[in-house]
Amino acid sequence: MGFSDILDEIGGFGRFQWIHVTLLSIPGLLMASQNLLNNFTAGIPGHHCAIPNITQRANDQNITVEQLGTDQLLRAFIPQDKSSSKFTKCTRYVEPQWHLAGTNMTGANITDLETESCQDGWTYEKKEFISTIVSEWDLVCKLRPLKQMSQTIYMGGVLAGAIIFGGLSDKFGRRAMLIWSYFQLAMLGTFTALAPSYLAYCTFRFLSGMAVSGIILNAVSLKVEWIPTKARTLVGTLSSFFFTFGQMVLAGVAYSLKDWRYLHVAVCSPYFVFFLYSWWYSESARWLLLNGRSVEALKHIHRVARMNGKPEMVEKITLEVLESHMKKELQSSKSSYTAYDLLRRPVMRRISICLVAVWFSTSFAYYGLAMDLQKFGVNIYTMQLIFGAVDFPAKLVALAMLSFLGRRITQSTCLIMSSVVIFANIFISSEYQTVRTALAVLGKGFTSSSFTCVYLFTGELYPTVIRQTGMGFASTMSRIGSMGAPAVLILDEVWPALPSMVYGGAALIAGIFALFLPETLNVPLPETVNDVEEKWSKKPHVQKQTEKESVALKDMKDGREECEDGKTSGLNAL
Structure with missing residues (x-):
């Protein structure tokens, strides 16, 4: 019996999971505000x-x-x-x-x-905006590139956060890093509204971007590691609707305030509330077990059992039972892992390279469409509302595809279709602005669906022992894509169709890469690197051992008989 079976024994997707997932998802309402805030705080007034x-x-x-x-x-x-x-x-x-x-x-x-x-x-003019950083520090004409630079610096912070918080989460735990990220964003995001200069503003935005990465990565892992296998698709998709609805909330809040300082306070101060209630979260029992904290893991499992109406399991699942059924994972946890382990073994290497391409292109195309709303000739608040609204039907379609066609086909289809729509816009005359805008909205819907899939897909592909490091590594390319997307718009001075060709080409290539990823529909989460290699290797699994791994493998072989005895006694206890 693995950890997935333990989750089924203590209630599956019960009351605890509903509360846990909901509380983790609510901050997603303002995650869209953080990533798309530059459309309004750095809007260019007439x-x-x-x-x-x-x-x-x-x-x-x-x-x-x-x-x-x-x-x-x-x-x-x-x-x-x-x-x-x-x-x-x-x-x-x-x-x-x-x-x-x-x-x-x-x-x-x-x-x-x-x-x-x-x-x-x-x-x-003060029709569309009352005050933005553009009007505050005259970021127009020769200084206009500084407007885009502020978004690039923010995305640089998100990139740094993906690298830093990914590794720290595997070392110190998902819950601790999530609580800290809430606090960091609440404090520094609010301080941004008090920035006396452009340099101070960019510094606060960089640090806020780091916190945003910490929140996204750790929230995803805490959700995935506490829910049964069959519920992952539904939970992953429904959670993404909070982000989608948040885009529409941003349009309303920005329209009501129209002042960049007030807007920053409005979208960052609620994280003080999220920080306070986040102490209720349970740390991932998977992570606790694999880091030698079995007693704490057992306490959290008992807590979940009681909340799910399974008090009898408190007596049945003891420390000995838990450790005997996680013997394989506990043996693997004796070895430490780094980002190098994501590329050292053949299956892990294939997964990481393909995910890098998918993350980069999804973010590249998404922010290329979503971060320049003023170019569409439609009121920016209306455009933001439309861009948010299109995500609902797009993600419902993605949910159906994820459930019936699987992750790999869904991921590839969303990327290829977004490239088709982007390429199609090249051949539409600028006179047909409505058609061009409709295609851009459709393309944004496909890229948004791709985001929904890749967050879920990545969490399922990487094993528990290195999941956060893997997500941090893969999403790093996403941040590079979001940093590079605004710069590509400069290419329209060379040839107006060139930016669309770059965005569409990247999405097409990534769609092909996605076809080489393993399918994870209804597959239990892998716990160790060996699990990944054994499950998805196209050849008979042959492990090239380092000295460290040889020792660990010898321990596992020596303990095999003891493990089997432990499993028998554990089942008898249950």
């Missing part, structure tokens, strides 16, 4: 060069604002864009052109008039 004392200068020319209005008066100071009636954003006339005041110069030849860059700052 702007033009500031003209000091414009009213007084007009009065000196016997022109009043009442006669013309501010916009018409500005035509004497700021050129108009040739293709629209809007003022240029980064230039103004060196000398006022009073003869142009009140004149519509759209399409006129005014190139002979001398212009200069904005010397006195900018004036920002």
Whole structure:
């Protein structure tokens, strides 16, 4: 009897699992807010060069604002864009052109008039946003790349968090790192609203991104390691709906506030509440057992049994019974594992390489579509709402596919279909903006479904002894993808279709890689690296032993007879 059987004995997916999964999923409502916050906190308001004392200068020319209005008066100071009636954003006339005041110069030849860059700052519209970091620190014109840089720095923090918290979780436990991550995000996320400078803002965002990784990775593992095999698909998909609904919540909160400082407080301060109730969580009994803390693991198992209405199992499952039935896993835990072990053995190497491709491309395409909502010509709050809403039907389809077709086919299909939609958008004329927007929304739905699948898939593929390290390693490429996605948009200056070709090509390649992953539908979670090699090796399993492994294997062989005796006595006790 393995740990999955123990879970079935103490109630399967009972009352404890329902409460546990729900409490772990609620913070997901604000995870979307963290990752997509830059759409609103770094939104670019309409702007033009500031003209000091414009009213007084007009009065000196016997022109009043009442006669013309501010916009018409500005035509004497700021050129108009040739293709629209809007003022240029980064230039103004060196000398006022009073003869142009009140004149519509759209399409006129005014190139002979001398212009200069904005010397006195900018004036920002306050229709779509009241205040953003762009208007706060003038991140426009020559400084516009700093807007995207803030998101890249945040994603860099998420990347660092995936590496750091992945390893720390395998060493110190999922629960401890999750509690700390809640506290870190609550404190530093709230402090971000008080940032006095762009540098301070980016520093706080980097540290907040680290905490976001810690929350996501550890929440996924705590869910997966406390639920029975058959419930993993349903739980994984339903949990992702919290993230989906959170995107819609973000649109509403951002529309209500429209000020980046208030918005940061609104989406980060609730983590103080999550921090307080997170002390109720039970540490993963699997992890406790494999780290020599069997007594603590037994206490948590008894707690779960009582909550699930199985008090009789408290007497039946003793420390001896538990250890005898986890003998194989406990022997494996004597060896320490590092990220190198993810690549050292053939099956683990194949899994890791394929997952790296899937994580990178999913995130690359997702954030390429989701982080530049202003380009669609639709109100940004409406666009965010639509992008969130499309995830519901997409994930319901993914749930059905995961349950009936399996993880591998679902993962591959979502990635390939997203690439098809992205490629299709290349051939749609810019005149058909509605069609292009609809295809972008559909592509975002496929990439979101791919995210749902890969989080579940990765947790099922890697063994317990190195699961967090594996998830941290694989998701590292996801963070690199999210960091690189905004930079690819610069390629549209070379050729407008080039960004779409890059996004679509990456998704297509990853979809092919996904076909080489093992299927995990209704397969018990692997506990050790040997489990992975034995389950999914296409050849008879032959282990190349290091000196450390040879000693561990010898101990296992010597203890085989004792293990069998222990199993017999354990079953008799039950």
